[in-house]
Amino acid sequence: MNTSVHDGAAPAAGVLDPELRAAIGRIARVPQLLVACDYDGTLAPIVEDPSKAVPLPESVAAVRALAALPQTTVAVVSGRALRDLAALSRLPSEVHLVGSHGSEFDIGFVERLSPELIAVRTRLRDELREIANAHPGVRLERKPASVAVHTRGVDPQVAAAAVDAVRAGPATWDGVTVTQGKEVIELSVVATHKGTAVDQLRTQLSASAVLFIGDDVTDENAFGNLHGPDMGIKIGVGETKADYRVGEPIEAARALGLLLETRRHWLFGERAVPIERHSMLANGRTVALLTPEAKVTWLCHPKPDSAAIFADLVGGSPAGHFSVAPERGGIPLGQRYRSGTMTVETRWSGLTVTDWLDKPARETTPDGPAVVTGDSALVRVLTGSGTVRVEFAPRPEFGQVATQLQPVGDGLLVLGSNEPIALYSPGVQWQVDNDGGYETAKAVVDLSAAGGQVVLELRFGTHSLEHHRLTVHERQAAAEQPWKDWVASLRLPSTARDLVARSALTLRGLCHEATGSILAAATTSLPEELGGVRNWDYRYCWLRDAAMTARALVDLGSTEEAEALLRWVDGCIERTGGHPERLHPLYTVDGYELGAEAVIDTLPGYAGSRPVRVGNLANHQLQLDVFGPIADLIAAVADARGTVREDEWRVLENMVEAVRRRWHEPDHGIWEARLPPRHHIFSKVMCWMTVDRALHVVRQHGGEDRPEWVELRDRIGANVLEYGWHADVEAYSVAYGDEDMDASSLWIGLSGLLPGDDPRFLSTVLRIEADLRSGPVVYRYHWDDGLPGREGGFHICTAWLIEAYLRTGRRTDAEELFAQMVDTAGPTGLLPEQYDPLAERGLGNHPQAYSHLGLIRCALLLDNMLKQ
Numbered sequence: 001m002n003t004s005v006h007d008g009a010a011p012a013a014g015v016l017d018p019e020l021r022a023a024i025g026r027i028a029r030v031p032q033l034l035v036a037c038d039y040d041g042t043l044a045p046i047v048e049d050p051s052k053a054v055p056l057p058e059s060v061a062a063v064r065a066l067a068a069l070p071q072t073t074v075a076v077v078s079g080r081a082l083r084d085l086a087a088l089s090r091l092p093s094e095v096h097l098v099g100s101h102g103s104e105f106d107i108g109f110v111e112r113l114s115p116e117l118i119a120v121r122t123r124l125r126d127e128l129r130e131i132a133n134a135h136p137g138v139r140l141e142r143k144p145a146s147v148a149v150h151t152r153g154v155d156p157q158v159a160a161a162a163v164d165a166v167r168a169g170p171a172t173w174d175g176v177t178v179t180q181g182k183e184v185i186e187l188s189v190v191a192t193h194k195g196t197a198v199d200q201l202r203t204q205l206s207a208s209a210v211l212f213i214g215d216d217v218t219d220e221n222a223f224g225n226l227h228g229p230d231m232g233i234k235i236g237v238g239e240t241k242a243d244y245r246v247g248e249p250i251e252a253a254r255a256l257g258l259l260l261e262t263r264r265h266w267l268f269g270e271r272a273v274p275i276e277r278h279s280m281l282a283n284g285r286t287v288a289l290l291t292p293e294a295k296v297t298w299l300c301h302p303k304p305d306s307a308a309i310f311a312d313l314v315g316g317s318p319a320g321h322f323s324v325a326p327e328r329g330g331i332p333l334g335q336r337y338r339s340g341t342m343t344v345e346t347r348w349s350g351l352t353v354t355d356w357l358d359k360p361a362r363e364t365t366p367d368g369p370a371v372v373t374g375d376s377a378l379v380r381v382l383t384g385s386g387t388v389r390v391e392f393a394p395r396p397e398f399g400q401v402a403t404q405l406q407p408v409g410d411g412l413l414v415l416g417s418n419e420p421i422a423l424y425s426p427g428v429q430w431q432v433d434n435d436g437g438y439e440t441a442k443a444v445v446d447l448s449a450a451g452g453q454v455v456l457e458l459r460f461g462t463h464s465l466e467h468h469r470l471t472v473h474e475r476q477a478a479a480e481q482p483w484k485d486w487v488a489s490l491r492l493p494s495t496a497r498d499l500v501a502r503s504a505l506t507l508r509g510l511c512h513e514a515t516g517s518i519l520a521a522a523t524t525s526l527p528e529e530l531g532g533v534r535n536w537d538y539r540y541c542w543l544r545d546a547a548m549t550a551r552a553l554v555d556l557g558s559t560e561e562a563e564a565l566l567r568w569v570d571g572c573i574e575r576t577g578g579h580p581e582r583l584h585p586l587y588t589v590d591g592y593e594l595g596a597e598a599v600i601d602t603l604p605g606y607a608g609s610r611p612v613r614v615g616n617l618a619n620h621q622l623q624l625d626v627f628g629p630i631a632d633l634i635a636a637v638a639d640a641r642g643t644v645r646e647d648e649w650r651v652l653e654n655m656v657e658a659v660r661r662r663w664h665e666p667d668h669g670i671w672e673a674r675l676p677p678r679h680h681i682f683s684k685v686m687c688w689m690t691v692d693r694a695l696h697v698v699r700q701h702g703g704e705d706r707p708e709w710v711e712l713r714d715r716i717g718a719n720v721l722e723y724g725w726h727a728d729v730e731a732y733s734v735a736y737g738d739e740d741m742d743a744s745s746l747w748i749g750l751s752g753l754l755p756g757d758d759p760r761f762l763s764t765v766l767r768i769e770a771d772l773r774s775g776p777v778v779y780r781y782h783w784d785d786g787l788p789g790r791e792g793g794f795h796i797c798t799a800w801l802i803e804a805y806l807r808t809g810r811r812t813d814a815e816e817l818f819a820q821m822v823d824t825a826g827p828t829g830l831l832p833e834q835y836d837p838l839a840e841r842g843l844g845n846h847p848q849a850y851s852h853l854g855l856i857r858c859a860l861l862l863d864n865m866l867k868q
Contacts, residue, residue, distance in 0.1 A: 102197025799854025
């Protein structure tokens with residue numbers, strides 16, 4: 001609590017106390033906010049004639065705008081009668097009015113008086129009228145449940161005598177509640193005051209916190225009822241229970257204006273950077289996202305599906321960030337990846353920021369063996385001749401844990417988190433500011449005075465600030481060389497060669513080396529519709545997505561990722577206890593079941609797109625298609641290597657057994673719609689593909705045939721070809737008996753179940769093109785999936801249509817659509833999940849494995865056609 005408010009002194013006019021500003025910043029970020037204000041002396045200055053108390057224009061503007069914000073309620077709680085309050089304030093209906101100290105509400109629960117209370121009120125009015133008649137100048141204000149005795153402007157001796165008469169007489173009656181204010185005493189037959197009124201509002205509106213502003217003695221009842229994250233602001237001098245104080249009503253208006261600005265930014269995003277313009281850093285352990293202005297806006301630790309330490313991407317600056325920029329400001333000249341690496345350079349005139357995620361440091365002990373010191377590290381090298389502003393704001397656990405920053409020696413220690421964290425920053429002088437339990441370190445660095453280079457190294461898993469035995473240039477070279485060597489080993493196509501290389505590096509960056517799992521995307525809750533609720537957590541390993549990712553890398557000549565993934569899948573199968581058909585669609589990077597899907601309601605979401613989710617409810621869905629991509633991957637690896645390993649044979653057998661047991665069942669499908677199961681065409685085709693690819697493997701690499709598998713494959717194929725065809729739409733639709741189209745049904749031909757020249761496949765391609773393609777994108781579907789809002793076109797669906805064009809002989813159309821897809825990539829070559837062709841911006845989690853594997857697959861197919 002800011003104890004200075006209790007000495008009765010008001011702060012200097014026109015100045016908002018820094019502690020008050022910080023407190024407003026905190027309360028502006030609660031999920032459901034109730035802003036409650038007194039009227040006279042707060043929104044409106046005190047005037048001699050109460051009937052002319054008009055609110056300040058600044059206050060009205062702030063209150064109106066606050067009331068229009070989502071998750072924000074504004075109420076005026078006054079001692080005036082409700083009818084007078086409404087007539088004087090002329091505030092919009094969005095602002096709730098509470099009159100007579102809480103006995104009159106405008107939102108549906110007006111206090112109704114019993115006959116007994118009406119009798120008391122009548123007697124009270126009669127008695128007070130006699131007192132007023134006996135004391136010249138005293139005015140009475142009749143209200144539905146009370147009578148106010150006003151003495152403003154009355155001779156002090158006469159006023160004191162009138163108040164004494166009231167206190168000695170009707171104020172002593174049973175059932176009468178007395179409220180004393182500035183030059184007014186009010187007697188009510190209802191036991192209520194502003195504190196109980198605010199509590200009623202809080203309950204009715206499910207408010208997370210209350211901000212109350214008032215100036216009167218009667219407002220102390222409200223201040224006294226505040227608790228937890230609530231906040232009170234007293235206007236003027238005098239003893240108070242409020243936490244903070246301002247001098248005049250105009251200062252209260254400024255406080256409301258600051259609240260409006262801060263909350264609007266929190267709710268709608270602080271100039272949200274387009275999703276596709278973010279670049280990804282990776283080191284095989286975790287990932288980070290970087291804006292074009294070199295602001296680290298996303299980083300989870302210790303694993304990519306752990307809680308974020310920087311979540312600015314979905315929570316704005318208060319959710320944590322690490323920013324570097326020239327002191328003079330300005331937009332960067334550009335940002336790029338260093339060729340063949342996951343190192344990003346951001347350039348201004350006179351400043352270059354080089355960022356990469358390093359692997360754990362290893363130091364040699366006196367006995368010889370290398371010892372790991374710490375975990376991953378984010379290395380930021382500042383080079384140039386200018387002056388640079390640096391801001392370091394770590395917020396572990398999505399900002400749910402209060403932390404402290406302790407300057408020590410050559411850097412800072414982050415204290416309060418379960419995981420030790422240190423920022424190694426030799427030569428940098430930090431200023432640490434506190435913002436309600438969160439500390440932010442700021443520094444201004446003169447690069448010329450520092451010799452042209454400063455190193456900032458954020459070390460995880462350690463509090464060590466020791467110098468590294470290698471120079472930063474040696475460390476950068478050591479971090480980059482494995483990426484360069486890997487890219488050099490790939491068989492890259494001539495079609496979009498550089499973009500394919502970047503896509504391959506991105507997919508490799510989504511691989512979790514310690515386990516072999518592969519992320520579907522680097523982020524959670526980036527919206528499929530700006531401001532919408534279609535926000536999902538993709539920081540996990542989907543069996544389908546991961547297998548398709550690894551397959552794209554196999555096609556480029558790298559089997560390492562596929563082999564690691566198949567070992568990971570084998571572990572997941574083993575944990576089913578011999579029931580592979582019980583596999584979940586997705587798992588944590590460690591291969592275990594996800595916890596419950598949850599919402600972090602303190603985060604406003606990217607550009608105000610709420611909720612921010614952790615976990616994914618699709619974990620509990622039945623998705624029978626997941627077995628097909630895994631079998632397809634095993635076949636590709638076996639063909640590339642010429643052999644099949646024992647664990648891969650085991651996975652393959654389990655995939656076919658899972659299909660045998662469940663292929664005939666309805667499921668939730670590839671898109672995880674939260675609807676009852678259906679017989680999805682894609683799922684049935686993937687079941688067919690599971691057995692088809694298994695037969696290929698046993699014939700090519702086992703030297704045998706499996707008649708029971710042949711019979712199973714043919715039975716599934718015949719079933720889907722017969723029941724999946726919808727005669728009315730002349731296409732394979734989303735599910736048996738449904739006429740709605742779905743881009744995933746293109747796999748009726750992409751899988752090889754139907755040849756490219758089959759009339760049924762040709763007709764399906766035409767129908768999907770007509771129904772689902774819009775310019776450079778293809779939508780998944782337009783059927784009702786049970787969720788509100790809409791979404792963008794899916795890059796993976798666009799890739800499938802490109803492949804379908806090629807299989808049906810439409811090469812020119814394929815090349816044109818591929819060029820359009822490539823043009824939607826961000827400036828560093830990354831693709832999120834979706835693209836909005838109308839707004840011309842990316843949507844969904846970023847970068848998305850689906851999008852990049854689709855690009856690779858299309859480039860390879862186009863390249864093969866050029867060579868034919």
